[in-house]
Amino acid sequence: MNDFLIIGGGIVGLSVGLALLERYPGSNLAILEKESDVAQHQTGHNSGVIHSGIYYKPGSYKARFAKAGNASIRKFCEEHDIPHDICGKIIVAKNEEEMPELGRLFERAKHNGLEVTWLTKDELLEKEPYVAGVGGIFIPSTGIVDYAMISQVMARQIRSLGGEIITKAEVVFVDEREDEVIVETRNNTYSTRFLVNCAGLHSDRIARMAGYHVDVKIFPFRGEYFELKEEKRHVVRNLIYPVPNPNFPFLGVHVTRMIDGTVEVGPNAVPGFKREAYFKASFDWKDFGEIISYPGFWKLGLTYLKEGMEEMSRSVSKKRFVDNLNQLLPSIEEDDLVPAPAGVRAQALGSDGKLFDDFFIIGGKNSVHVCNAPSPAATASLEIGKEIASRVGVRLGV
Template sequence: MKGPTVVIIGGGIVGLATAYRLMESLPEVQITVLEKEDRVAAHQTGRNSGVIHSGLYYRPGSLKAICCRQGRAALIRFCEAEAIPYEPCGKVIVAVEEAERSRLQALYERGQQNGVACTLIPPERLRELEPHAQGVAALHVPEAGIVSYRAVAERLQEKLVAAGHRVVFQAPVQRIVPDGRGVVLETPVGTFRADVAVNCAGLYADRIAQMDGLEPGVRIVPFRGEYYELRPERRYLCRHLIYPVPDPAYPFLGVHFTRLIDGRVVCGPSAVLAFAREGYRLTDVSLSELLEMLAYPGCRRLVRRHWRKGFQELLQSLSKRYYLRQARRLIPEVASEDFLPAPSGVRAQAVDREGRLVDDFLVLESPRMVHVVNAPSPAATSAFSIGVLVARQVQARFD
């Protein structure tokens, strides 16, 4: 007898991990993942720095804090079971001046509240861990790590297909039509009926929610993260992960150095307001999407409130010299000729009508769907835990 059907919109790591958790908890369910590109992990999943976050930064008790801690453990178990390379290399968060000590102390205390193993260390210990980093103090977080989230997503795809489920490519959802207690999703490659549908569309999550007749109360605003790569002979400047003390007013972590799982070292990202939801370059402009952003009161209020920070990020984008100045705060030896161009990423960040950046994950429900509306970093680390949360909501519909 044919079982109930679930269709998941989005073939990034959150969508695929949700499908995997559903496959585990509801083996009778038939799952279809719809992905608008020709491969999985085409956007945020495949364009980030591959960091396995520890859960240090997030407000205790928040979904981010809970899901990151649980998701990190589940991610590592999956990597070990599937022989996917990962490295628990650890990181240092560096206070480069005395004024940052209090914020570093606050980070340490938050880490303790979240159950993260971390240690405040003096400059001497910092130099042992990262000989080329410079600061007056640092926080050592040994639980941080690196992995290829693209590799994780591809393995999830393989396991879903091997179990008899479907991953359908070049299938952007164009219309959602109620059908009894379920929905019909219309795409260029056909229609797909679901008893329950799940929205994991990332950069387009708000639009999918609106197609479903739900007003999510937020809009996705894209922020481009721009990176440089250290030339091979200078990779020794960064052994593992080197971060600045973040500004608590923003959910971005600042320009930092990250060793990737393949041995490369990248510096970044910046956080520049993009002019298209998939605006990976400064010249990528979608007039319709830009006008949509400008028409949204929350985006206008965000720009008015944080124009100085926005100008600083744009200057960083336009000027390699200014970018280098930020990088040299952590590693003074790095030089302009050490930087090679590297691919950019785009962060899908929900903004409310008051112009506030939504700090936590946001999962909403409608009569026929579950919507993961806001899932920025550390969503990749948290994906398996977010998947459990969504799977429970789906299961409750069938129960």
């Protein structure tokens, strides 16, 4: 019997693995991952930003874990020689109407204990000479990194501490009993004292398999990107974000210098009709049926009808996408952008149509289920790992 089994080899599952092996050295731990390598889903398809924690409600998991995670991810990168750059980011108000919301973000940054400075229009242009805006704020603790690279290092460390990472192991059945949990993959059956579910886009299904019928459904939101052609990269020095729409739970299309020197524009947020909906045409009858039969989907659609239609129209029309981007960076033209691989966010949705705002972790008898870990969970991953290891300690009474 294993001491610990973790489902999911994304950055959250790997961080949980590391934290458990540090807290319980010598324990028998395995990670079951359905793909042939780690970090093949959200972790390997994101913007690579080490977030600061500015956007999140003070006191929330997201606010606390993003701030602490920013420091712990940086430390992890330094210890393991992983390239990263704490270049800071600007959030830009494109007109006077956006200034009050920018002011609210400034106050929130202060509440969350972050360093933040106001930028006049001239100071904005000193930082990003091609940006258009009436004012902005600068958050120096934001940085960039490659989370897939971090995951590979975490996987090596887990193996060196005696843990196992079993790939091509899709979990299809879970039976949580009095003092053990039985987990079946397509090829094998495992037994464990404790199970941790970090299955990202499938985490709600695993929780239900284990008998936890909570009111949550993972809703896939595809985030599409363009890459800026090399000859145009000079119009972006670091990270440029718009003031987010306070009524919409995503950050708005931003421009990110990646750690490999490329520049990405995106992601937008369009609904997927398949859990792993990486392409516009991605479709799966089972996933689609589950989505449209869930009352929360229709309520969500009504709440965000206008924003959703705008996002979808910019997804199908590059011209509209670029028109929107030009409010931040007027010198970018349609031909400067080439499509880049998309990512899919695993966002929890309630049957009341509300998107879960914070990380959502369900504590079972012999299991813990991470059922909402969207952005900034890559930044926060090591902190989520520590939190879960301490919850496991409480459950096991050690």
